[in-house]
Amino acid sequence: MDTVLDRLADAATLPRDKPGWAIQPAPLPGPLRTVPAGPKVAVLIPCFNEEFTVGKVVADFRTSLPHATIYVYDNNSRDRTALEARAAGAELRQEELPGKGNVVRRMFADIEADFYILVDGDDTYDAASAPRMLRLLESRQLDMVTAARVTSQQAAYRRGHRLGNMLLTALVRTVFGDRVSDVLSGYRVFSRRFVKSFPALADGFEIETEFTVHALELRMPVGELAATYRVRPPGSQSKLHTLTDGLRILRLVLLLVKEGRPLRFFATAGLSLLLAASGLGTPVVMQFVETGLVPRLPTAVLATGLVLLSCLTTVCGLVLDSVERGRKEAKRLAYLALRPPPGCHG
Numbered sequence: 070m071d072t073v074l075d076r077l078a079d080a081a082t083l084p085r086d087k088p089g090w091a092i093q094p095a096p097l098p099g100p101l102r103t104v105p106a107g108p109k110v111a112v113l114i115p116c117f118n119e120e121f122t123v124g125k126v127v128a129d130f131r132t133s134l135p136h137a138t139i140y141v142y143d144n145n146s147r148d149r150t151a152l153e154a155r156a157a158g159a160e161l162r163q164e165e166l167p168g169k170g171n172v173v174r175r176m177f178a179d180i181e182a183d184f185y186i187l188v189d190g191d192d193t194y195d196a197a198s199a200p201r202m203l204r205l206l207e208s209r210q211l212d213m214v215t216a217a218r219v220t221s222q223q224a225a226y227r228r229g230h231r232l233g234n235m236l237l238t239a240l241v242r243t244v245f246g247d248r249v250s251d252v253l254s255g256y257r258v259f260s261r262r263f264v265k266s267f268p269a270l271a272d273g274f275e276i277e278t279e280f281t282v283h284a285l286e287l288r289m290p291v292g293e294l295a296a297t298y299r300v301r302p303p304g305s306q307s308k309l310h311t312l313t314d315g316l317r318i319l320r321l322v323l324l325l326v327k328e329g330r331p332l333r334f335f336a337t338a339g340l341s342l343l344l345a346a347s348g349l350g351t352p353v354v355m356q357f358v359e360t361g362l363v364p365r366l367p368t369a370v371l372a373t374g375l376v377l378l379s380c381l382t383t384v385c386g387l388v389l390d391s392v393e394r395g396r397k398e399a400k401r402l403a404y405l406a407l408r409p410p411p412g413c414h415g
Contacts, residue, residue: 110137110203111182114159114190115172120149122192122302127157129196130188134203140180141190142172150190170271170279177264185259191301194256198296202258205292210409212263212289213280215249216256216296233315237322241278244326244333245285250293253277253318262407263289266400275321282325287401331393335386339379346375 112130116123127139141154142162155161164175173187184203188194198216206214238252255277263284271279284291327334350372353365363369 108183109181110134110184110186111180112137112139112186112188112199113173113176113180114139114141114154114188115144115164115169115176116141116146116150116154116190117144117167117169118146118148118150119190120146120153123150123159123190124153124157125302126188126190126192126196127154127159129192130186130199131158133196133199134186137186138182140176142176144168144172166272168272170269170273170276173276174269177267177269183261185261185264187255187257187259189255193299193301195297195299198256198294199258202294202296205294206258206260209292210290211292212260213284213291214258215251215254215281215291215293217251217293218254218256218298219295220298233318237278237315237318240319240322241281241285244322244330245282248285248291249281252281256296260409262404262409265407266404268400271321273317275318278318278321279325282322282329286329286397287404289404329393331389332386335382335389339383339386342375342379342382346372346379349375 112134114123114126114130119126123141127141130137130139139159140162141150141159142164143151143154144164145167151161151163162175162179164172166172166175176187177185184206186199186202188196188199194216202214202216205211234251234253238250241252242249253274257280266287267280267283269276269279283289349368353363353369353372356365357363
């Protein structure tokens, strides 16, 4: 089966010495036949102060995917990022709202393509893995392929980042499904219908977690491919703050659990309240059974209130679970309204 890369390569062999080079004469006399254009591949690179690396990233992807269109979105950089990106041959665009999530939202809204490759502009990901990720996405008719980071360089993957990724990945896999091993990877390939059905609500680095949860919630076909992850070159500095961004990501995960699994979230809260009420109220009840008196009236009132609050919380979970089912159906229908990737029509 022809892959997107094979069709792009075939298109590249057509003669370009005439206007309308995509039209070739038929081998026998007769009307001209049109050679169909190959699928459009867009490489999306969000950047903030990456003057030391963005040129190399663009050049590497031009080598690995010579027929892809490379877009660099500059997010208010204060250095020569824009100049370096333009000099390397990328199509340069701007996004003023700060944060990677805001840039991705703008990219997904503006760019029209059949396949999208999202990668950071810090030269930590291997551009040579992109063709393999594209082949996997097309051959298996997937909607998202994640580059699971593999590295032997300790400095490339700091201990705090590694631990945080493990904990957050474990939480997401426990709640939403055990189908992704690197939730925070910034190197992914998407189908068009993933991109155009993705709400993109996060503002910053939480966007990677939102990718994963969106795919798992709608039960999209997803895949992973091991890819080399390397240390930043000299002069390039990470924009990720381990503690601050880790807490923001954890907050987003809890918010997504509340919205995506409301019954589980509120039932857990209700059970916690019920256990607290039991701990406070059991001695009061036992004393009442033995003496017929309730000398610890404030404790009894508090335990009763916690039981009522537990019941109310659980009922809220039941109601919101029904609402979430309707929201999920609407998102699924919006996803299905978009055309599938090329090669998936048969």
